[in-house]
Amino acid sequence: MANPLLGFAAAARLLPAPVKRGLGDARLLLDLQSEKDYWLGIYARPA
Numbered sequence: 001m002a003n004p005l006l007g008f009a010a011a012a013r014l015l016p017a018p019v020k021r022g023l024g025d026a027r028l029l030l031d032l033q034s035e036k037d038y039w040l041g042i043y044a045r046p047a
Helices: 004-014 017-044
Strands: none
Touching: none
8 A cells, every 4th residue: 555645745746836835835824823822822921
């Protein structure tokens, strides 16, 4: 049985560059969003 992740990676390699860049940007935005929420959570906590 072939690894489905390998098939996904092969398909992702065939995606045009702008699509791959868009996926990377989306992941980066999610990372920044969770980072912001983390720091806001620390500083918004009452002393």
